[in-house]
Amino acid sequence: MRRLALILAMISCIPLIVTYAFADDYTLGIFGNADMDGKIDERDIECVRDIIKGSNDETELADANRDGKIDESDIVQIEKIIGSEQEVLHILDGNGNPVAVKTPVQRIIVLYKDSPEVLRALDAADRIVGVSDYIKQWDAVLFPEISKLPSVGHFINPDYEKILSLNADVLLVFGSTRVDEMQKQLPGVTVLFLGLYNPDLIGAEQSRYKDGVKKLGYILSKREEAEEFINWRDYWLNTIKSRTDELSEDEKPLVMNIHYRPGKELQISCTGYKTYQMTSIAGGRDIAESAYNCDTYTNVNLEWLLTQNPEIILAQLYYEYTKHGFNTDDPSETAAGRDDIMNISVLTNCSAVKDGHIFMMADNFRNGGDGCLIGTAYLAKWFHPDLFDDLDPKAIHQEYLTRFQHLNYDLDEQGVFVYPPVKS
Template structure:
């Protein structure tokens, strides 16, 4: 009996212990707590008040910046309209030469505002373009100016022109006079052709092609060197996009056009071997900011860069022994024409390098520091090039038209260029030269050097001529047509119009360099 009672007591004790243990575990695991978590009302330390900053556009990713000291009040930024989208700018390996590019990258965006704030609180160093309004002080007004540039409502823009000189232009620009082909094509790339009210002699000759929408309302103001200044002023322009590249010529035009911003963008200085380092590339991007067309300018710059990279990736595989020996020279319009070989400072000299040619002018002492070098027939025979390209200019700066060889966008008939080539290649003194023996002498259009592709078009065609197997999948006319249709937005068909290369190429039954059927 006692034993039975002891057993019962022991069991009761064990059960009680188990119940108590379960209760403890359940409490520790919140089995008996309410389903809503009520947090204790813990008082947090009061943080140092921060100055209110303007909301940044959400479309542009912000770069990670160093933490700001909480004890230093931040300058209040002007509110930004949230309805204005940020330009989508691809990363380019350059420093955009516009005041407001505080962090010295390839664009102006909200990161520049943040950088100016850091300069003001002492956590970043002053940079050349941080003083956005160029008044000598980096302050809230520079943040306001950067905001206005981003949002496209700035009334002034300070930048370096194509020669590296500081200029300030008034915005917006609604009426433009333009000089020469490069500027004419760039305004079409940017989609601002409706702003053009005046053009120079060369552009006037192509007016119906470049400006079919408003050709009858655009006035010719004469040739580039000595335009009719009174006529220019009568058009009430906001800006003259000049192609005069010397500071003295630019200053003279500015002095004779009071109230007009005379801007040299730098399109005179392309460099297809190092495009991102060129004034030409900067000029495209700067024009995007001047005319509030940043997206279009950047898209176009990246397209050009992709083409040059594609060509370079292929031609860089060539050994020196595999490279064709090339002479790039000017077409001899008269018997007294000085014959030149284009060198490294000229667009065509750079085109030769990019296209993989071995420029025979490389042996000349001034090749690396000149645009061209004077040569003669004896030297050409001695160098014995495999290919010769004769560059032509139809409409000149000075208002002269070279009728023959007829080439370019306003020519459809190859008779003139064919006759000129036959006359050139029939010279007996060149009979032993490889280029003559193998029918590798070509006349090339001025467009290969003097358009808004900055020599890239020339490299596209020449690379195919020199290395058809290396560029077996490459049709230069397809790329050329893309430029005309996508960027110039012209209703112009290369199968029907334009003479750019003679002799032409035949690619899969397509005549390349002139209209289909050209002989």
């Protein structure tokens, strides 16, 4: 019934609450999207005309200029949006709150690696004028030019004076909780949370990530680039899902996702964390589902763990503890970490250790613009090598770096992103 109602809304402009979706019922969260579909076009103009005439009810996004009424001025605004000529674009941010973005946007500050990756995929990285300390410290190889830009401090607690000194138009923030506070401290700068850190692989119909990419396409007049990137992402995600969706529960290996921090207490990823989504899409059963239904990750109960028997252990690496990813071409530290995990006493008798099914995964694959998709491809190959005998995760990874990140980077010669290496 919900799908039917949403389809009818696209046709007849029935008023609806905005949702984030990318199936037939996807609603692009930009004011001016009067017919509540996935784009702004001539149909929205016709929808507004029908609302003005009284032949259709008002919709949530029909007030394109947000002046409190729906009239001819909204048609003018929609025409400007279609032609990328609007002076202000009114959108719903990643929290579902209305935000007015003055355009054109030429000067952007980014606080976490997800934002510059997406901007580079949209050919808009030249608009970045400032970055956080985190990007400068850990992502100099991934962002050879961007990382040289002025720093605005910590990615969660940035320096407001430095941000203001850079005359930024937009600040793309990492988290969703301090947007109002930052906006008060940054007059003249649009503080924008788009949810680019969240992959939303399972609930694609609730994907803030993809919605955020599309909104940036409109904000930056990069709609074609945004569509190209999203279509590429969807192709590989759907390719993997179409195969793993056919697996029975017995055919899915039991997987334990841990956060590898040498010398520290063992931590497990919870069901609310990205690695749970990646594991599920790749055709695995996450061990956390039976006991760890929280948002991120937590210390593991060792007595509980002794009663479990994971068939695969995935270890997420941290730049702070292990040299890997873009920051080294030498796998020795990652290999040593794998050996360390195999000698953890509570794990020595589990199937994963006995069978050598312990896989190390780079920090990049739970962070960044589209790391989770690429990480999922590697996981699918590990979990089901026969089912994905024709899938080459490294080729997907290489295409992303070359085509969308415009990097001269050869994965055959550079970097340590997974260990042991995945066979093509």
